[in-house]
Amino acid sequence: MIQTIKNAWKVPELRGKILFTVFALLIFRVGAAIPVPFIDTEMLKTYIEAQSGSIFGLLNVMSGDAFAQATVFALSIQPYINSSIIIQLLTIAIPALERLQKEGGEEGKKKLEAITRYATVGIAIIQAFGYYTFLRVGTNGTSLLTVQGVWPAIVIITAFVAGSAFLMWLGEQITEFGIGNGISIILFAGIVARGPAMVGTIYNGVSNWASGLVSTEENPISIMHPAFVPFVIVGMLLLVAFIVFITDAERRIPVQYAKRVVGRKMYGGQSSHIPIKVNMSGVLPIIFAQAIASIPATIGMFVPSAQTKGSGWNTFLTIFDTSGWVYGIVYFLLIILFSYFYNTIQFNPVEVANNLKKNGGFIPGFRPGKPTSDFLSRVISRLTIFGAIYLGIVALLPTIVGNIMALFKSSAGRSLGIGGTSIIIVVGVALETVKALEAQLMMRHYKGFLE
Numbered sequence: 347m348i349q350t351i352k353n354a355w356k357v358p359e360l361r362g363k364i365l366f367t368v369f370a371l372l373i374f375r376v377g378a379a380i381p382v383p384f385i386d387t388e389m390l391k392t393y394i395e396a397q398s399g400s401i402f403g404l405l406n407v408m409s410g411d412a413f414a415q416a417t418v419f420a421l422s423i424q425p426y427i428n429s430s431i432i433i434q435l436l437t438i439a440i441p442a443l444e445r446l447q448k449e450g451g452e453e454g455k456k457k458l459e460a461i462t463r464y465a466t467v468g469i470a471i472i473q474a475f476g477y478y479t480f481l482r483v484g485t486n487g488t489s490l491l492t493v494q495g496v497w498p499a500i501v502i503i504t505a506f507v508a509g510s511a512f513l514m515w516l517g518e519q520i521t522e523f524g525i526g527n528g529i530s531i532i533l534f535a536g537i538v539a540r541g542p543a544m545v546g547t548i549y550n551g552v553s554n555w556a557s558g559l560v561s562t563e564e565n566p567i568s569i570m571h572p573a574f575v576p577f578v579i580v581g582m583l584l585l586v587a588f589i590v591f592i593t594d595a596e597r598r599i600p601v602q603y604a605k606r607v608v609g610r611k612m613y614g615g616q617s618s619h620i621p622i623k624v625n626m627s628g629v630l631p632i633i634f635a636q637a638i639a640s641i642p643a644t645i646g647m648f649v650p651s652a653q654t655k656g657s658g659w660n661t662f663l664t665i666f667d668t669s670g671w672v673y674g675i676v677y678f679l680l681i682i683l684f685s686y687f688y689n690t691i692q693f694n695p696v697e698v699a700n701n702l703k704k705n706g707g708f709i710p711g712f713r714p715g716k717p718t719s720d721f722l723s724r725v726i727s728r729l730t731i732f733g734a735i736y737l738g739i740v741a742l743l744p745t746i747v748g749n750i751m752a753l754f755k756s757s758a759g760r761s762l763g764i765g766g767t768s769i770i771i772v773v774g775v776a777l778e779t780v781k782a783l784e785a786q787l788m789m790r791h792y793k794g795f796l797e
Contacts, residue, residue, distance in 0.1 A: 354783045367524035370516055371535045378412040378419045382505045384498040385416040385481060390490050404668050405640060407768060410536030411543060418509035422536060423529055425470035426514045427637045433462045466514050467507065474506035526779035534775040537768045548575060574751055582769060585740065589773045592736055595624040597729055604706045622725065625733040627688035629774035632741055632767060635680035639673060642666040669745055678738040685734035695722035741767050
């Protein structure tokens with residue numbers, strides 16, 4: 347990875363793309379530190395940190411700590427992700443949108459992007475209003491706002507919506523003028539920015555254990571037994587290595603091209619293969635599954651009684667806590683669902699089989715046409731279920747480990763559930779960005795960048 351970045355830096359055009367991406371991320375981090383007025387950020391941060399293992403903690407990690415500080419980028423890119431999910435699902439359900447996607451060409455693509463932007467703003471307004479309602483109601487009847495009234499409500503909601511819309515635009519600029527997918531890179535930057543805080547949580551947990559402090563419901567503090575620290579570090583390193591291995595794994599289907607004579611020349615006769623990734627959809631199923639799984643918490647923001655312990659809505663949100671088994675099952679099933687959804691969009695067995703037939707190619711042991719497409723469908727189905735289960739297990743494994751650690755009075759371990767999902771996203775986005783750099787280098791016929 348480091349060598350690839352060094353080689354890309356030597357190319358003036360790629361150096362400009364890298365600098366543009368870095369500058370855009372700098373803007374993102376500056377905006378993530380600008381608080382929205384009329385909010386008691388100290389009380390809010392204390393509450394969110396106490397809820398580190400809940401869905402609010404997850405939203406805080408995805409936003410790079412902006413959610414807990416109520417900054418202009420508190421909503422992060424979640425509205426855009428939700429909008430993308432809705433539009434892509436509607437593309438399958440509504441024939442007009444499907445025709446626009448398949449037959450509209452570049453103009454149709456621009457129209458779908460415009461629809462996604464409008465939907466993003468609409469979703470951002472709903473989420474911003476829910477966040478404001480949560481701040482106004484506060485915790486245990488104590489409001490998190492310093493000033494009440496219509497004007498503060500307008501300012502707070504407008505600031506959140508504007509921040510989310512700006513991040514959407516910034517992500518598009520990174521995609522067009524920078525390196526890699528802009529939305530994924532912004533999400534990557536937000537998670538990485540939380541790295542020092544997560545290290546500090548482990549350190550404070552060990553210090554609190556050494557001091558003999560006890561975490562209670564009235565005084566929730568981070569506690570971790572020192573013996574767990576080496577296991578956490580080694581486990582994360584092994585997890586990263588496993589993610590990299592599966593990400594690069596692929597099934598190669600052999601393809602043979604028949605010989606044919608055109609004029610006085612003979613064409614074909616060579617052997618090739620169709621590479622099919624085990625995890626073809628990358629980190630998108632996890633990102634989208636998180637967006638859907640966070641809907642209960644978003645709904646709970648609109649209900650004042652959701653912050654009152656013992657109420658029906660509070661119990662409902664507790665059930666969907668990120669460390670709970672209900673959330674884990676829903677999260678796992680959503681990952682599998684979105685894995686199949688994206689693999690269906692990215693790989694069309696019928697189209698591949700028809701292209702092979704037109705070019706005189708065939709898979710040994712299978713006749714061209716429908717038998718070939720049926721074989722490819724079976725291969726894709728098996729790889730997809732394996733890749734989806736891999737994503738689900740890796741995403742939930744730290745949660746399981748955190749709950750086991752909690753049995754030994756190590757409350758700091760519950761935040762590892764969020765850390766596991768973050769590792770998958772960070773490693774996946776890093777690998778995709780490096781591959782994008784390598785592709786740019788290859789287009790410019792740069793020699794030796796893989797050495």
